[in-house]
């Protein structure tokens with residue numbers, strides 16, 4: 456889509472009366488019983504949480520796991536809305552879920568990571584939400600594909616939904632990493648750049664997979680300018696029927712929020728603005744130098760490319776490439792620069808050289 460999406464600000468969502476960051480959504484991974492849900496909600500509400508989340512239908516990786524209580528949990532949520540005055544939200548994965556959720560007065564729904572990865576599912580959900588005026592949040596797809604994520608927003612938008620928000624829950628990985636799902640922060644950062652006014656929530660519970668990392672991930676999300684957090688909270692996490700390790704009690708959630716440092720995007724006084732502006736001028740000069748160096752390097756790459764073509768020499772020169780990489784990594788170590796950074800930069804430069812010389816060979 457060429458025109459920017461006209462997304463409504465969260466101040467028009469009718470969900471959060473407190474509009475400061477982080478906007479908070481919390482609640483158990485799954486609604487398990489009326490008692491568990493009500494007790495969790497009561498404690499959350501007493502701690503100032505306004506929007507309750509609870510999974511009713513749980514897409515599980517393997518069969519024979521707890522797959523959610525299904526529609527019987529919806530009146531439990533509605534009762535909380537009535538008794539405690541909380542806003543209620545749940546995950547929907549198909550048109551039946553949407554219909555049932557709306558019947559019980561859901562204030563917000565979200566689309567899960569596995570559904571976002573499936574355009575048919577997103578299209579079905581979008582069509583079933585036509586004419587409905589509640590916010591719809593979309594989790595990133597399980598695979599790190601930003602176009603698929605953006606495509607889901609476009610499908611919803613084309614069905615007339617303008618109260619849209621994103622949930623970053625990390626990306627599946629085959630390798631074992633520190634977290635259950637790789638954050639790949641560059642993807643939500645790019646999403647923010649591509650859809651500027653899209654409210655962005657972080658789901659540290661699903662990224663971490665373990666409660667001990669929720670604080671650090673929440674802090675990072677705040678430092679990257681996320682608008683809100685969606686965090687799994689259960690009165691008795693260790694006995695939770697799903698995702699027990701990553702859930703925290705409402706009081707633990709309170710502690711985490713109390714320790715968050717909320718920093719502002721723009722400096723709050725003119726002196727700070729001036730200091731940053733001066734430093735940014737220096738950065739601009741250095742960026743210009745980098746651009747000049749890259750341009751000159753590419754000119755030489757083209758010369759070598761032409762020579763290789765005329766003299767039947769292969770593009771890839773493994774020995775030379777090995778020497779370059781060894782030398783710059785050695786420089787990186789000497790200068791206390793991250794070797795990972797230098798390796799990534801030079802691999803990108805080398806790849807660009809190969810691409811350019813390939814074009815020359817084919818001219």
Ligand SMILES: O=C(O)C(=O)C[C@]1(C(=O)O)C=C[C@@H](O)C=C1
Nearest residue numbers: 759770771772773775776805808
């Ligand atoms: O040295 C060459 O032959 C080049 O074409 C330059 C260059 C480079 O980018 O530095 C590019 C491709 C080769 O694999 C090795 C090095």
